[in-house]
Amino acid sequence: MSIAAAFEVALAAVVLGLGIWTIAVRETYSATVGFVAYGLLVALIWVRLDAVDVALTEAAIGGGLGGVLLLGAAARLRDAGPTAAEAPGKVVRVTAAILSVLTAAALAGAVLLLPDPAPTLAPKAVANASATGLANPVTNVLMAFRAMDTMLEKVVLLLAIIGVWSLAPDDAWGGHPGPRHQADPLGVLVFLARLLPPIGIVVGIYIFWTGANHPGGAFQGGAILASMWLLAIMAGLTDTPPVGRRWLRFILVAGPGLFLVVGLGGLWFGAAFLAYPPAQAKPLILGIEVAMILTIAATLGLLLAGAPERSVK
C-alpha cells in the first residue's frame, strides 16, 4: 500500500470514527460537538476528491452553520430530560442494525462495481464554458446549465424561513428571533466580535468573487457573511431585526426574485426559460449572484436565529 493510500484510509477512518461517536454517545451535547468536528473534517475528504467547491460548502454550511444550529437546539433541550420511555426494544435495534448493514453493503457493492471507464459530463461542461464567460465549471453548471435547480433551491430556503417564522407564538408575531444577547462591552468576546467581522466580510466577498473562475461562489461567501453577522449578534453588539420589517423581506426575496425575472426575460426575448443572451450572460449571472449572496447571508442567519420570540416594543 502506497503512502497516499494509507493516508486516505486513515482520513476515512478518522471521519468514520467521529460518525460512530456522533451516533453512539449517550449525551446529546457531546454528539453535537462530534457532528461539528465531523462536518469540518469532511471538508478534507472533499479536497482530497478534488471537489473544492463542495469542500467550501461543506465546511461553511454543513459543518459550521449546521453544527451551530444543532448545538443551539442541544443547549436549549438540555433540561428536557431523558426520553427512555421511547427507547426501542431489542428486536427493533437488531432489525435496524441488519437493515443498516444491508444498506451499507449494497452501497459498498455499488461503489466497487462502478462502470469503467466512468461516465462523465466534465468535457461537455468545459467545452461550453465559453457560452457564459466563466471559467469555473461548477459555477457554470449551477448558474447556467442547471440554473433551474439553483433557483428552486433559493425558493426552498425561502419556504424554510417562512416555515420557521410561522412557528412564532401569537404575542411574538413579527418580532425579534432568538434571545437578546449581552456581554461585557470590554470583554474578550466583544473584542473578537469587533475584530473578526471586517476580516470575515472581506473573505466572504473574496470567496464569492473568485467563484467566477476558481472554486467559490455565492453560497459559500454568503455562509461566511452570515456567520459574521451571527457573531456580532452573539456578542450583543447588535440585535436580530424584527421579522416584520419590509427591508428585511425585500432582501429575502431579492435573490430568487431577480433570478425569476431574468428567467422570464429569457422566455420572453430568448429561446427558453432561464436562457441568457450570450453577450450579456456574464453580467446577468454576476447580477443574480450579487442579489443572491445578500439573500443567502440574510436567510442563513435568520434560519439559525430561529422563530421570533420577542415582540417589537
Place this chain on the structure above:
Amino acid sequence: MTEFLTAAVGFILAMLALGLVSILRGPGDTDRMMAAQLIGTGGIAALLLLGTVTGVPAAVDVALTLALLATFASIAFVKKGLSSLEADGTGSTEDQ
C-alpha cells in the same frame, strides 16, 4: 517531497485524531468546547499540506473559510455552554 508531505499530513491527522479522542471523552463540557479550536489549528495545518500534496491551490481558500467558521463554532460552543451553565444556576462574568 510529495512523500514527505503526505507522511507529515498523515502524522498531523493522527495527532488530530488522538486530540479529538482526548477532548471528546471529556470529562466536562468545557473540554468538549475545545474541539472546534483543535480543528481550527490541526485540521487547517492538515488541509494546507493536503492542498500542496494533491496539487489543489484553492485548498488555501478552504483553509481560510475553515479558520473563520471554526472560530465561529468555538464561540458558539462557549456561548451555548454558558447558557446551559446559567440554567444550572451559575452565572457568568462575561455575560453580566
Place this chain on the structure above:
Amino acid sequence: MSLVRDIITIAAVSAGAFFFLAGTVGLLRFPDTLTRLHALTKADNLGLGLVVLGLLPQATSLRDGLKLISIWLLGLLAGATVSQLIARTARQGEPAK
C-alpha cells in the same frame, strides 16, 4: 534553488509536526481543563505557524503566500480569544477556592 526551498519546507514542517505531537501529548497527559487548554492553544498554534512557514517556499504566487500568513494570524487571534472564553467557563464550572 529548489533544493534550498525543499530543505526549508522539510525542516519547518517537521518542527511543526513536533509541536503538534507536543500539543497532543499535553492534551492526553495534562490533568485538568486549564492545562489542556494551554497545551492546545499554544503548542498547536506554533505548529500551525511552522507548517505555514514551511509551505511558504512552495507557494505559487505572492497572493497565496499572503493568504497562508493571514490564515495563521486568524488562527492566533482565534486561539488567544477562544482560550480566554473557555478558561472563564471552566473556572465557573469548578467549585470556588
Place this chain on the structure above:
Amino acid sequence: MSGPTVFGLCAAVAVGLGLYGLITNPHPLRKIIAFNLLGSGVFLLFGAVGRRGAAASVGNDPVPQALVITGVVVAFSATALAIALLLRLFQKTGSTTLSSGAPPNASSDPSGG
C-alpha cells in the same frame, strides 16, 4: 484501492451509521443529527462517483458537484425547519416526545419498552 473507492466505501458506512441512528435513537434531535450524517454519506457517494469522472483537466465531474452543493443547502434548510418545530414542541409541551400516548414529563417511567 484508489482514493474514490476508499471514500466511496467510507460514504457507504456513513449512510449505514446514519440509518441506524435514525431508527434506534429515541431523541428527536439525535434523529436529526443522524439524518444529517446519512445525507453527508450520500453526498460523499456523489463525490466519489464524480472523482472517477475526472476529465478535461477538471478534477471532479462538475455536475455531481453542483448537485451536492444544492443538496447541502436544501439539507440545511430542512434541518433548520425541523429544529424550529422541535423547539416549539418543547416550548409548548415541555417534552420532546412525539408519541401522543405518553404523558409529558413522564420520562422516568419506562412503560413503553
